[in-house]
Amino acid sequence: MPFRSVSITAIMIFFFGVLVWTFTYGPARRTFVVPGKTITVQSVSEIDGLWHTSGLHGRIAVIFARHLNLLSLGSSFPDGSYLDNAMYHGIVRKAYYIVPDRFWPEIISLNKMKGALIVPLKPTDTGFIMLHEAGRIHIMPLSKYIPETGDEKALVVLEPRVWPQEEQSRIEGFIKTGQLITDLMAVVGGEATSAAIQN
Amino acid sequence: MNETLTNNSIYIKSWKLAILVLILAAVFRLWGTFDLSEYRDDEFLHATYAKSLGAYGTTTNWGWHHPQLSGLIMYGTIKLFGDNPVGWRSSNIFFGTASVILLFLIGRMLYPGTAVPIIAMSLLAFDPHNIYISRTTLVEIPVTFFFLLYLCLLLEYVENNRATLPFAGLAMGLTMGTKAYFVFAIPLSVMYALYRIRRRGELTRAVMADFLIALLMLPFAVYFLTYVQWFSRGYTLPEFIQMNIDSAWALQKLSMDNFFMHRDFLEAGGTPVEWFVKPMFWGYQRLLNSEAGQFLLHCNNPPFRLLVLPALFAVSLNAWMKRSVREFLAPLLFISCYLLILLAQRPIFSYSSTGLLPFAYLALARTVTIFAVKINREKVVYACFISAILIWGTYMFPLVSARLVPLTPFRPILSMVRYMGNF
Numbered sequence: 001m002p003f004r005s006v007s008i009t010a011i012m013i014f015f016f017g018v019l020v021w022t023f024t025y026g027p028a029r030r031t032f033v034v035p036g037k038t039i040t041v042q043s044v045s046e047i048d049g050l051w052h053t054s055g056l057h058g059r060i061a062v063i064f065a066r067h068l069n070l071l072s073l074g075s076s077f078p079d080g081s082y083l084d085n086a087m088y089h090g091i092v093r094k095a096y097y098i099v100p101d102r103f104w105p106e107i108i109s110l111n112k113m114k115g116a117l118i119v120p121l122k123p124t125d126t127g128f129i130m131l132h133e134a135g136r137i138h139i140m141p142l143s144k145y146i147p148e149t150g151d152e153k154a155l156v157v158l159e160p161r162v163w164p165q166e167e168q169s170r171i172e173g174f175i176k177t178g179q180l181i182t183d184l185m186a187v188v189g190g191e192a193t194s195a196a197i198q199n
Numbered sequence: 200m201n202e203t204l205t206n207n208s209i210y211i212k213s214w215k216l217a218i219l220v221l222i223l224a225a226v227f228r229l230w231g232t233f234d235l236s237e238y239r240d241d242e243f244l245h246a247t248y249a250k251s252l253g254a255y256g257t258t259t260n261w262g263w264h265h266p267q268l269s270g271l272i273m274y275g276t277i278k279l280f281g282d283n284p285v286g287w288r289s290s291n292i293f294f295g296t297a298s299v300i301l302l303f304l305i306g307r308m309l310y311p312g313t314a315v316p317i318i319a320m321s322l323l324a325f326d327p328h329n330i331y332i333s334r335t336t337l338v339e340i341p342v343t344f345f346f347l348l349y350l351c352l353l354l355e356y357v358e359n360n361r362a363t364l365p366f367a368g369l370a371m372g373l374t375m376g377t378k379a380y381f382v383f384a385i386p387l388s389v390m391y392a393l394y395r396i397r398r399r400g401e402l403t404r405a406v407m408a409d410f411l412i413a414l415l416m417l418p419f420a421v422y423f424l425t426y427v428q429w430f431s432r433g434y435t436l437p438e439f440i441q442m443n444i445d446s447a448w449a450l451q452k453l454s455m456d457n458f459f460m461h462r463d464f465l466e467a468g469g470t471p472v473e474w475f476v477k478p479m480f481w482g483y484q485r486l487l488n489s490e491a492g493q494f495l496l497h498c499n500n501p502p503f504r505l506l507v508l509p510a511l512f513a514v515s516l517n518a519w520m521k522r523s524v525r526e527f528l529a530p531l532l533f534i535s536c537y538l539l540i541l542l543a544q545r546p547i548f549s550y551s552s553t554g555l556l557p558f559a560y561l562a563l564a565r566t567v568t569i570f571a572v573k574i575n576r577e578k579v580v581y582a583c584f585i586s587a588i589l590i591w592g593t594y595m596f597p598l599v600s601a602r603l604v605p606l607t608p609f610r611p612i613l614s615m616v617r618y619m620g621n622f
Contacts, residue, residue: 122449
C-alpha cells in the first residue's frame with residue numbers, strides 16, 4: 001500500500017528528526033559572552049543588569065555566595081531576586097548555589113521552612129535541590145561540590161569576602177584546571193580571584 | 200405494545216437530534232461567557248502561565264509540573280483575540296463543545312444501532328459542571344477533547360478499517376502534551392485495539408509495526424514538540440527527562456497545606472471517592488439584594504452522576520454475559536482514569552472528574568438502553584431521560600454561568616451549598 005509506506009516513512013523521519021532536535025535545538029539557542037570577561041560589581045543587584053545587557057540565554061549559573069535568592073527560602077535578603085529574574089527570562093536554565101561550609105547549617109535550618117514552599121526542597125547526596133518553576137537550583141556546601149557542567153561555559157558569581165582562603169583556593173582550582181569553565185564571572189564587592197579567566 | 204426502535208429512529212441513526220444537542224451544547228458554553236471580564240477560579244494563574252510560557256518558555260507560577268500544550272494554546276488565543284475574556288476562554292468553549300460530538304461518534308462505534316450515542320452526548324452536553332468548566336480556562340477540557348479525538352480515530356481504524364491510525368497517534372501526542380490524566384487509559388485503549396484486530400485474525404507483523412510507529416514514535420515526537428518553548432530555553436532531552444522525574448516527585452509531595460488559600464473550596468468538592476456518591480454544590484455568589492444574585496456554582500451533577508457507579512456495574516455485567524470486550528471498554532476506561540486519581544497521594548480538585556465523564560456517561564447511557572429494551576419501552580424511556588437531562592441542564596445553567604437570577608426558584612439548590620465564597 002503506497003499510503004502506508006509513505007506515512008510510515010514520513011513518521012519515522014519525523015520522529016528521528018524531532019529526536020535530533022531535542023539534543024540540538026536547546027544548545028543552539030544558548031548565547032555566551034565572547035570574549036569572556038570578569039567583572040567586579042558592588043552588589044548582587046548589579047548582576048541582574050549585567051546578565052540582561054550581556055545578551056545571555058539558556059545558561060548554567062554557578063554561584064559561590066552566602067546568600068542566593070532567599071526570597072523563595074523565606075528570608076528577607078534584599079538583593080536576592082537576580083537569579084529568579086534571570087531564570088524567568090530564560091537567561092539561566094539551571095543554577096548551582098554553593099555556600100561556604102560554615103554556613104551550611106544555616107541553609108539546612110532554612111530547609112526546615114519547607115512548609116512555606118509550594119514544592120519542598122528535594123534532598124540529594126550533596127545537599128538539596130530547589131525545584132524552581134524555571135529550572136533546578138542545586139544547593140550544596142563547597143566541600144560537596146564537584147563541577148558537572150562539562151564543556152559548557154557557566155556564568156559564575158563569586159562573593160570573595162565570605163570565603164576563607166582555603167575554600168577560595170579550591171574554587172580557583174576548579175577554574176584553573178578547567179573543571180569549571182566560565183565566560184562571564186561576576187565578583188561581588190571584591191577583587192577577582194587570581195584564576196579568573198584569561199581571555 | 201412493542202416499542203423496539205428501527206435503525207432509522209431519531210434516537211439511533213438520525214443526525215438531526217445530535218446536531219440539535221450539539222447546537223445547544225455550544226449555546227450553553229458560549230452564552231455570556233465573555234461577560235465576566237475579571238478572572239475567576241484559576242484563570243489568573245492560567246493566563247499568567249500562558250503569557251509567560253509564550254514569552255519566556257517557562258511559567259511564573261507552579262504550573263511547571265504540568266505539560267505545556269494547554270498554555271501554548273491559550274497563549275495563541277490571547278495573541279489572536281487579546282488579553283481579555285475571549286482570549287482566555289475561547290479555546291475551552293471550542294474543546295468543550297467538540298467533545299460532545301466526539302462522544303457521540305465514539306458511542307456509535309462502541310454501541311452501534313443503539314441510543315447510547317445520543318444519550319451519552321446529551322449527558323455531557325448538559326452536565327452543569329462540564330458547562331461551567333468549558334466556560335473557564337481549566338486544562339481538563341482540552342485534555343479530555345484530545346483523548347476523545349484519539350479514541351475516536353483509533354476506533355475508526357479498528358472498527359471501521361479507516362486509515363486513521365497516524366492521526367490517532369497525533370491526537371495521542373497532543374493528549375500527552377496537555378495533562379497526564381489518561382496515562383493508564385492510553386495503553387489500555389491500544390491493548391483493546393490490538394485485541395480486536397487479533398480477534399479478526401488480522402494481527403500481522405506489519406500491523407504491529409504500524410502500531411509501534413503510529414502510536415509510540417509519533418505521539419512522543421508530538422509530545423516533545425509541545426515543549427518547544429521549554430527546549431528553546433537551552434535544555435536537551437536528558438534535562439527534559441530529569442524535569443519530568445522532578446515534576447512527578449513534586450506532585451506527590453503536595454499536601455493540603457499547599458492549598459491553604461483554597462482549602463474550603465477544595466474540601467467542598469469532596470474527595471475522589473465521593474465524586475459519584477454524594478450530591479455536592481459549592482462555589483461563589485454575588486448577591487444583588489435578598490431577592491436576586493449571580494452564581495458560579497460547581498456541582499457533581501447529582502441526579503445523573505450518582506447513577507454512574509451502579510451503571511458501570513450493570514454495563515460490566517452485561518458485557519461479561521455477552522462476552523463482549525467492546526461493551527466493556529467504557530467501564531475499563533473509566534476505571535483506568537479513576538484509579539490514577541484514587542492512587543494519587545495528594546489533594547485533587549473535583550474538576551479532575553472531567554476526564555471520567557465521557558466513559559461514565561457512555562456507561563449510564565448503555566444502562567438506560569438495556570433497561571429500556573428490557574421493559575420494551577424504548578421511545579418513552581429515551582424521550583423521558585433526554586428530557587430530564589435537558590430540563591436539569593437548563594435549570595442549572597443560570598447558576599453555573601453568572602446570569603442574574605431571582606433566588607426563589609433556586610432556593611432548593613442554594614440550601615444544599617457546602618461552601619459559598621464571593622466573586
